[in-house]
Amino acid sequence: MSERLEAQFAFLNEADRLKSVLRATTLVDGSRPENSGEHSWHLALYALVLADQAGPGVSIDRVIRMLILHDLVEIDTGDVPIHARNGQAHASPETLAAEAKAADRIFGLLPSDLGDSLRTLWEEFEAAETPDARFAKSLDRVQPVMANLMSGGGTWATYEVTYGQLESRVGTKIARGAPALWDWVKEKARPWFG
Amino acid sequence: MSERLEAQFAFLNEADRLKSVLRATTLVDGSRPENSGEHSWHLALYALVLADQAGPGVSIDRVIRMLILHDLVEIDTGDVPIHARNGQAHASPETLAAEAKAADRIFGLLPSDLGDSLRTLWEEFEAAETPDARFAKSLDRVQPVMANLMSGGGTWATYEVTYGQLESRVGTKIARGAPALWDWVKEKARPWFG
Numbered sequence: 381m382s383e384r385l386e387a388q389f390a391f392l393n394e395a396d397r398l399k400s401v402l403r404a405t406t407l408v409d410g411s412r413p414e415n416s417g418e419h420s421w422h423l424a425l426y427a428l429v430l431a432d433q434a435g436p437g438v439s440i441d442r443v444i445r446m447l448i449l450h451d452l453v454e455i456d457t458g459d460v461p462i463h464a465r466n467g468q469a470h471a472s473p474e475t476l477a478a479e480a481k482a483a484d485r486i487f488g489l490l491p492s493d494l495g496d497s498l499r500t501l502w503e504e505f506e507a508a509e510t511p512d513a514r515f516a517k518s519l520d521r522v523q524p525v526m527a528n529l530m531s532g533g534g535t536w537a538t539y540e541v542t543y544g545q546l547e548s549r550v551g552t553k554i555a556r557g558a559p560a561l562w563d564w565v566k567e568k569a570r571p572w573f574g
Numbered sequence: 575m576s577e578r579l580e581a582q583f584a585f586l587n588e589a590d591r592l593k594s595v596l597r598a599t600t601l602v603d604g605s606r607p608e609n610s611g612e613h614s615w616h617l618a619l620y621a622l623v624l625a626d627q628a629g630p631g632v633s634i635d636r637v638i639r640m641l642i643l644h645d646l647v648e649i650d651t652g653d654v655p656i657h658a659r660n661g662q663a664h665a666s667p668e669t670l671a672a673e674a675k676a677a678d679r680i681f682g683l684l685p686s687d688l689g690d691s692l693r694t695l696w697e698e699f700e701a702a703e704t705p706d707a708r709f710a711k712s713l714d715r716v717q718p719v720m721a722n723l724m725s726g727g728g729t730w731a732t733y734e735v736t737y738g739q740l741e742s743r744v745g746t747k748i749a750r751g752a753p754a755l756w757d758w759v760k761e762k763a764r765p766w767f768g
Binding site: 382384385388389391392393395396397398399400407408409411414415417418420421422424425426428429430432441444445448449490494498526527530561564 | 576578579582583585586587589590591592593594601602603605608609611612614615616618619620622623624626635638639642643684688692720721724755758
Protein backbone atom coordinates (compact mmCIF):
# COMPACT_ATOMS: atom_id res chain seq x y z
CA MET A 381 0.00 0.00 0.00
CA SER A 382 2.84 2.34 0.80
CA GLU A 383 4.07 2.35 -2.80
CA ARG A 384 0.56 3.02 -4.05
CA LEU A 385 0.14 5.98 -1.70
CA GLU A 386 3.52 7.36 -2.80
CA ALA A 387 2.26 7.39 -6.39
CA GLN A 388 -1.13 8.87 -5.44
CA PHE A 389 0.55 11.73 -3.58
CA ALA A 390 3.15 12.28 -6.30
CA PHE A 391 0.19 12.97 -8.58
CA LEU A 392 -1.71 15.09 -6.03
CA ASN A 393 1.36 17.21 -5.29
CA GLU A 394 2.08 17.66 -9.00
CA ALA A 395 -1.57 18.64 -9.57
CA ASP A 396 -1.04 21.57 -7.19
CA ARG A 397 0.77 23.31 -10.06
CA LEU A 398 -2.56 23.82 -11.85
CA LYS A 399 -3.14 26.65 -9.33
CA SER A 400 -0.30 28.53 -11.02
CA VAL A 401 -1.60 28.17 -14.60
CA LEU A 402 -3.17 31.49 -15.54
CA ARG A 403 -6.12 31.89 -17.90
CA ALA A 404 -6.99 34.83 -20.14
CA THR A 405 -10.26 35.28 -18.21
CA THR A 406 -10.24 37.29 -14.98
CA LEU A 407 -12.15 36.82 -11.76
CA VAL A 408 -15.69 38.22 -11.81
CA ASP A 409 -14.43 41.37 -10.03
CA GLY A 410 -11.72 41.84 -12.69
CA SER A 411 -8.98 41.97 -10.03
CA ARG A 412 -6.64 39.36 -11.50
CA PRO A 413 -6.47 36.49 -14.02
CA GLU A 414 -8.24 33.32 -12.97
CA ASN A 415 -6.10 30.22 -12.54
CA SER A 416 -7.06 26.82 -13.90
CA GLY A 417 -7.37 25.19 -10.46
CA GLU A 418 -9.96 27.59 -9.11
CA HIS A 419 -11.64 27.61 -12.55
CA SER A 420 -12.05 23.82 -12.28
CA TRP A 421 -13.63 24.23 -8.84
CA HIS A 422 -16.02 26.88 -10.13
CA LEU A 423 -17.10 24.60 -12.97
CA ALA A 424 -17.81 21.74 -10.57
CA LEU A 425 -20.03 24.15 -8.65
CA TYR A 426 -21.69 25.17 -11.93
CA ALA A 427 -22.53 21.51 -12.54
CA LEU A 428 -24.09 21.15 -9.08
CA VAL A 429 -26.14 24.33 -9.43
CA LEU A 430 -27.14 24.02 -13.09
CA ALA A 431 -27.92 20.30 -13.01
CA ASP A 432 -31.50 21.10 -14.10
CA GLN A 433 -30.10 22.32 -17.44
CA ALA A 434 -28.67 18.89 -18.30
CA GLY A 435 -30.46 16.72 -20.81
CA PRO A 436 -31.93 13.28 -20.05
CA GLY A 437 -29.40 10.59 -19.17
CA VAL A 438 -26.70 12.99 -17.99
CA SER A 439 -24.95 11.92 -14.77
CA ILE A 440 -24.02 15.10 -12.90
CA ASP A 441 -21.54 13.16 -10.80
CA ARG A 442 -19.65 12.00 -13.90
CA VAL A 443 -19.81 15.57 -15.26
CA ILE A 444 -18.27 16.84 -12.00
CA ARG A 445 -15.50 14.23 -12.17
CA MET A 446 -14.68 15.29 -15.72
CA LEU A 447 -14.60 18.96 -14.78
CA ILE A 448 -12.24 18.30 -11.86
CA LEU A 449 -9.80 16.63 -14.28
CA HIS A 450 -10.40 18.53 -17.48
CA ASP A 451 -7.56 21.08 -17.28
CA LEU A 452 -4.79 19.04 -15.63
CA VAL A 453 -2.86 18.79 -18.91
CA GLU A 454 -2.41 22.57 -18.75
CA ILE A 455 0.28 22.00 -16.12
CA ASP A 456 2.49 21.18 -19.10
CA THR A 457 0.83 23.06 -21.95
CA GLY A 458 -0.55 26.21 -20.29
CA ASP A 459 -4.03 27.46 -21.02
CA VAL A 460 -4.79 28.08 -24.70
CA PRO A 461 -7.45 30.81 -24.79
CA ILE A 462 -10.47 30.08 -26.98
CA HIS A 463 -10.24 33.46 -28.75
CA ALA A 464 -6.44 33.50 -29.20
CA ARG A 465 -4.90 33.45 -32.71
CA ASN A 466 -8.29 34.43 -34.13
CA GLY A 467 -9.86 31.32 -32.57
CA GLN A 468 -7.45 28.95 -34.35
CA ALA A 469 -5.09 27.97 -31.48
CA HIS A 470 -7.47 26.22 -29.12
CA ALA A 471 -8.04 22.97 -30.99
CA SER A 472 -5.03 23.06 -33.34
CA PRO A 473 -3.23 19.75 -34.04
CA GLU A 474 -0.18 21.12 -32.16
CA THR A 475 -2.29 21.87 -29.07
CA LEU A 476 -3.98 18.47 -29.15
CA ALA A 477 -0.66 16.64 -29.53
CA ALA A 478 0.88 18.59 -26.64
CA GLU A 479 -2.12 17.83 -24.46
CA ALA A 480 -1.93 14.09 -25.20
CA LYS A 481 1.74 14.09 -24.25
CA ALA A 482 0.95 15.98 -21.04
CA ALA A 483 -1.76 13.43 -20.21
CA ASP A 484 0.79 10.61 -20.67
CA ARG A 485 3.10 12.21 -18.15
CA ILE A 486 0.59 13.47 -15.58
CA PHE A 487 -1.86 10.54 -15.42
CA GLY A 488 1.23 8.33 -15.69
CA LEU A 489 2.25 9.41 -12.18
CA LEU A 490 -0.66 7.42 -10.75
CA PRO A 491 -0.89 3.66 -10.15
CA SER A 492 -1.80 2.35 -13.61
CA ASP A 493 -5.36 1.17 -12.81
CA LEU A 494 -6.26 4.59 -11.45
CA GLY A 495 -4.30 6.57 -14.03
CA ASP A 496 -5.99 4.67 -16.86
CA SER A 497 -9.49 5.24 -15.52
CA LEU A 498 -8.97 8.97 -14.95
CA ARG A 499 -7.33 9.39 -18.35
CA THR A 500 -10.25 7.62 -20.02
CA LEU A 501 -12.61 10.08 -18.38
CA TRP A 502 -10.48 13.02 -19.54
CA GLU A 503 -10.50 11.61 -23.10
CA GLU A 504 -14.27 11.30 -22.98
CA PHE A 505 -14.46 14.98 -22.00
CA GLU A 506 -12.11 16.01 -24.80
CA ALA A 507 -14.02 14.03 -27.43
CA ALA A 508 -17.28 15.76 -26.41
CA GLU A 509 -19.44 13.01 -27.89
CA THR A 510 -21.29 11.58 -24.88
CA PRO A 511 -24.14 13.48 -23.20
CA ASP A 512 -22.05 13.84 -20.02
CA ALA A 513 -19.07 15.28 -21.90
CA ARG A 514 -21.24 17.62 -23.95
CA PHE A 515 -22.85 19.04 -20.84
CA ALA A 516 -19.44 19.42 -19.16
CA LYS A 517 -18.14 21.27 -22.24
CA SER A 518 -21.18 23.58 -22.18
CA LEU A 519 -20.37 24.59 -18.63
CA ASP A 520 -16.69 25.11 -19.50
CA ARG A 521 -17.81 27.52 -22.22
CA VAL A 522 -20.49 29.38 -20.29
CA GLN A 523 -18.45 30.26 -17.19
CA PRO A 524 -16.03 32.60 -19.02
CA VAL A 525 -19.02 34.29 -20.70
CA MET A 526 -20.36 35.16 -17.25
CA ALA A 527 -16.92 36.31 -16.06
CA ASN A 528 -16.60 38.57 -19.13
CA LEU A 529 -20.08 40.00 -18.60
CA MET A 530 -19.46 40.66 -14.91
CA SER A 531 -16.01 42.21 -15.47
CA GLY A 532 -16.99 44.55 -18.31
CA GLY A 533 -15.94 42.57 -21.38
CA GLY A 534 -12.77 40.71 -20.35
CA THR A 535 -11.36 38.53 -23.11
CA TRP A 536 -13.91 39.84 -25.65
CA ALA A 537 -12.16 43.20 -25.45
CA THR A 538 -8.64 41.66 -25.28
CA TYR A 539 -9.15 39.64 -28.45
CA GLU A 540 -11.59 42.04 -30.21
CA VAL A 541 -14.26 39.35 -30.43
CA THR A 542 -17.42 39.99 -32.44
CA TYR A 543 -20.85 38.68 -31.49
CA GLY A 544 -20.69 36.36 -34.51
CA GLN A 545 -17.41 34.92 -33.26
CA LEU A 546 -18.85 34.44 -29.79
CA GLU A 547 -21.75 32.57 -31.33
CA SER A 548 -19.59 30.30 -33.51
CA ARG A 549 -16.72 29.63 -31.05
CA VAL A 550 -18.71 29.50 -27.82
CA GLY A 551 -22.46 29.61 -28.36
CA THR A 552 -22.67 26.53 -30.57
CA LYS A 553 -20.80 24.52 -27.93
CA ILE A 554 -22.96 25.74 -25.07
CA ALA A 555 -26.08 25.04 -27.12
CA ARG A 556 -24.95 21.49 -27.90
CA GLY A 557 -25.09 20.40 -24.26
CA ALA A 558 -27.41 22.99 -22.72
CA PRO A 559 -29.58 24.71 -25.34
CA ALA A 560 -31.87 26.60 -22.96
CA LEU A 561 -28.85 27.93 -21.12
CA TRP A 562 -27.40 29.45 -24.29
CA ASP A 563 -30.79 30.98 -25.17
CA TRP A 564 -30.73 32.75 -21.81
CA VAL A 565 -27.03 33.68 -21.79
CA LYS A 566 -26.99 35.09 -25.31
CA GLU A 567 -29.64 37.65 -24.39
CA LYS A 568 -27.34 38.77 -21.58
CA ALA A 569 -24.26 38.86 -23.82
CA ARG A 570 -25.62 40.46 -26.99
CA PRO A 571 -25.96 44.04 -25.67
CA TRP A 572 -22.25 44.16 -24.81
CA PHE A 573 -21.41 43.81 -28.52
CA GLY A 574 -23.59 46.84 -29.36
CA MET B 575 -37.21 29.60 -15.90
CA SER B 576 -35.61 32.98 -16.41
CA GLU B 577 -36.12 33.95 -12.77
CA ARG B 578 -34.63 30.64 -11.65
CA LEU B 579 -31.55 31.11 -13.83
CA GLU B 580 -31.13 34.65 -12.48
CA ALA B 581 -30.95 33.21 -8.96
CA GLN B 582 -28.63 30.38 -9.98
CA PHE B 583 -26.19 32.83 -11.56
CA ALA B 584 -26.45 35.31 -8.70
CA PHE B 585 -25.14 32.47 -6.52
CA LEU B 586 -22.48 31.33 -9.02
CA ASN B 587 -21.18 34.87 -9.47
CA GLU B 588 -21.11 35.43 -5.71
CA ALA B 589 -19.27 32.12 -5.26
CA ASP B 590 -16.46 33.52 -7.43
CA ARG B 591 -15.38 35.52 -4.36
CA LEU B 592 -14.13 32.30 -2.71
CA LYS B 593 -11.13 32.61 -5.07
CA SER B 594 -10.11 35.72 -3.12
CA VAL B 595 -10.31 34.15 0.36
CA LEU B 596 -6.75 33.39 1.43
CA ARG B 597 -5.75 30.50 3.67
CA ALA B 598 -2.79 30.23 6.04
CA THR B 599 -1.43 27.30 3.98
CA THR B 600 0.65 28.02 0.88
CA LEU B 601 0.85 26.27 -2.45
CA VAL B 602 3.09 23.19 -2.48
CA ASP B 603 5.90 25.32 -3.99
CA GLY B 604 5.55 27.89 -1.18
CA SER B 605 5.11 30.72 -3.68
CA ARG B 606 1.92 32.25 -2.26
CA PRO B 607 -1.01 31.54 0.07
CA GLU B 608 -3.56 29.11 -1.27
CA ASN B 609 -7.09 30.44 -1.80
CA SER B 610 -10.19 28.57 -0.70
CA GLY B 611 -11.53 28.10 -4.25
CA GLU B 612 -8.48 26.27 -5.56
CA HIS B 613 -8.21 24.41 -2.21
CA SER B 614 -11.76 23.10 -2.76
CA TRP B 615 -10.79 21.88 -6.23
CA HIS B 616 -7.69 20.16 -4.91
CA LEU B 617 -9.76 18.37 -2.26
CA ALA B 618 -12.23 17.14 -4.86
CA LEU B 619 -9.25 15.70 -6.74
CA TYR B 620 -8.00 14.15 -3.48
CA ALA B 621 -11.37 12.39 -3.16
CA LEU B 622 -11.14 11.01 -6.71
CA VAL B 623 -7.58 9.79 -6.26
CA LEU B 624 -7.80 8.52 -2.67
CA ALA B 625 -11.19 6.83 -3.04
CA ASP B 626 -9.57 3.52 -2.07
CA GLN B 627 -8.91 4.96 1.41
CA ALA B 628 -12.63 5.44 2.11
CA GLY B 629 -14.41 3.00 4.41
CA PRO B 630 -17.31 0.77 3.35
CA GLY B 631 -20.51 2.60 2.43
CA VAL B 632 -18.82 5.88 1.53
CA SER B 633 -20.13 7.52 -1.66
CA ILE B 634 -17.20 9.33 -3.28
CA ASP B 635 -19.60 11.38 -5.38
CA ARG B 636 -21.35 12.71 -2.26
CA VAL B 637 -17.93 13.37 -0.70
CA ILE B 638 -16.93 15.37 -3.78
CA ARG B 639 -20.17 17.39 -3.64
CA MET B 640 -19.51 18.22 0.01
CA LEU B 641 -15.94 19.27 -0.70
CA ILE B 642 -17.03 21.57 -3.52
CA LEU B 643 -19.39 23.36 -1.11
CA HIS B 644 -17.54 23.06 2.18
CA ASP B 645 -15.79 26.44 2.29
CA LEU B 646 -18.38 28.71 0.64
CA VAL B 647 -19.26 30.31 3.98
CA GLU B 648 -15.71 31.70 4.10
CA ILE B 649 -16.80 34.32 1.56
CA ASP B 650 -18.31 36.07 4.59
CA THR B 651 -16.21 34.74 7.47
CA GLY B 652 -12.75 34.31 5.95
CA ASP B 653 -10.70 31.21 6.60
CA VAL B 654 -10.09 30.38 10.26
CA PRO B 655 -6.79 28.47 10.40
CA ILE B 656 -6.84 25.24 12.38
CA HIS B 657 -3.71 26.19 14.37
CA ALA B 658 -4.66 29.86 15.00
CA ARG B 659 -5.24 31.11 18.58
CA ASN B 660 -3.55 27.98 19.89
CA GLY B 661 -6.07 25.78 18.07
CA GLN B 662 -9.06 27.42 19.79
CA ALA B 663 -10.44 29.64 17.00
CA HIS B 664 -11.43 27.05 14.40
CA ALA B 665 -14.53 25.57 16.05
CA SER B 666 -15.31 28.35 18.53
CA PRO B 667 -19.00 29.23 19.11
CA GLU B 668 -18.36 32.63 17.47
CA THR B 669 -16.93 30.99 14.35
CA LEU B 670 -19.79 28.49 14.10
CA ALA B 671 -22.43 31.22 14.54
CA ALA B 672 -20.79 33.38 11.87
CA GLU B 673 -20.65 30.44 9.49
CA ALA B 674 -24.34 29.63 10.01
CA LYS B 675 -25.24 33.24 9.24
CA ALA B 676 -23.06 33.16 6.13
CA ALA B 677 -24.78 29.96 5.01
CA ASP B 678 -28.18 31.69 5.40
CA ARG B 679 -27.08 34.48 3.10
CA ILE B 680 -25.10 32.52 0.51
CA PHE B 681 -27.31 29.44 0.03
CA GLY B 682 -30.26 31.86 0.31
CA LEU B 683 -29.28 33.35 -3.06
CA LEU B 684 -30.41 30.13 -4.76
CA PRO B 685 -33.95 28.99 -5.62
CA SER B 686 -35.15 27.57 -2.29
CA ASP B 687 -35.35 23.89 -3.33
CA LEU B 688 -31.76 23.97 -4.53
CA GLY B 689 -30.46 26.19 -1.72
CA ASP B 690 -32.02 23.90 0.89
CA SER B 691 -30.52 20.74 -0.58
CA LEU B 692 -27.03 22.21 -0.87
CA ARG B 693 -27.20 23.68 2.62
CA THR B 694 -28.26 20.32 4.02
CA LEU B 695 -25.20 18.75 2.43
CA TRP B 696 -22.95 21.47 3.90
CA GLU B 697 -24.48 20.87 7.34
CA GLU B 698 -23.81 17.15 7.01
CA PHE B 699 -20.18 17.95 6.26
CA GLU B 700 -19.92 20.30 9.22
CA ALA B 701 -21.47 17.79 11.64
CA ALA B 702 -18.93 15.13 10.57
CA GLU B 703 -21.12 12.26 11.76
CA THR B 704 -21.90 10.31 8.58
CA PRO B 705 -19.24 8.15 6.87
CA ASP B 706 -19.27 10.46 3.84
CA ALA B 707 -18.73 13.58 5.95
CA ARG B 708 -16.00 11.94 8.03
CA PHE B 709 -14.07 10.93 4.94
CA ALA B 710 -14.50 14.43 3.47
CA LYS B 711 -13.17 15.94 6.73
CA SER B 712 -10.18 13.58 6.65
CA LEU B 713 -9.22 14.85 3.21
CA ASP B 714 -9.70 18.48 4.30
CA ARG B 715 -7.21 17.81 7.11
CA VAL B 716 -4.65 15.82 5.17
CA GLN B 717 -4.18 18.20 2.24
CA PRO B 718 -2.59 21.01 4.34
CA VAL B 719 -0.30 18.44 5.97
CA MET B 720 1.04 17.56 2.52
CA ALA B 721 1.36 21.26 1.58
CA ASN B 722 3.31 21.94 4.80
CA LEU B 723 5.59 18.97 4.18
CA MET B 724 6.25 19.98 0.59
CA SER B 725 6.84 23.65 1.41
CA GLY B 726 9.22 23.09 4.35
CA GLY B 727 6.88 23.43 7.33
CA GLY B 728 4.34 26.08 6.33
CA THR B 729 1.74 26.75 9.03
CA TRP B 730 3.53 24.44 11.50
CA ALA B 731 6.34 26.99 11.60
CA THR B 732 3.99 30.01 11.52
CA TYR B 733 2.01 28.80 14.53
CA GLU B 734 4.84 26.95 16.31
CA VAL B 735 2.90 23.68 16.23
CA THR B 736 4.23 20.65 18.12
CA TYR B 737 3.86 17.07 16.91
CA GLY B 738 1.44 16.46 19.78
CA GLN B 739 -0.73 19.35 18.61
CA LEU B 740 -0.65 18.06 15.04
CA GLU B 741 -1.79 14.68 16.32
CA SER B 742 -4.64 16.07 18.45
CA ARG B 743 -5.90 18.83 16.10
CA VAL B 744 -5.35 17.09 12.78
CA GLY B 745 -4.33 13.46 13.15
CA THR B 746 -7.38 12.34 15.13
CA LYS B 747 -9.65 13.81 12.45
CA ILE B 748 -7.79 12.22 9.58
CA ALA B 749 -7.77 8.89 11.42
CA ARG B 750 -11.52 9.05 12.03
CA GLY B 751 -12.36 8.89 8.32
CA ALA B 752 -9.20 7.38 6.84
CA PRO B 753 -7.12 5.54 9.46
CA ALA B 754 -4.59 3.94 7.11
CA LEU B 755 -3.99 7.31 5.50
CA TRP B 756 -3.04 8.88 8.84
CA ASP B 757 -0.75 5.95 9.63
CA TRP B 758 1.11 6.66 6.40
CA VAL B 759 1.08 10.46 6.63
CA LYS B 760 2.27 10.63 10.23
CA GLU B 761 5.45 8.78 9.34
CA LYS B 762 6.09 11.46 6.73
CA ALA B 763 5.29 14.31 9.12
CA ARG B 764 7.01 13.20 12.31
CA PRO B 765 10.63 13.83 11.21
CA TRP B 766 9.84 17.53 10.55
CA PHE B 767 9.12 18.00 14.25
CA GLY B 768 12.56 16.58 15.17
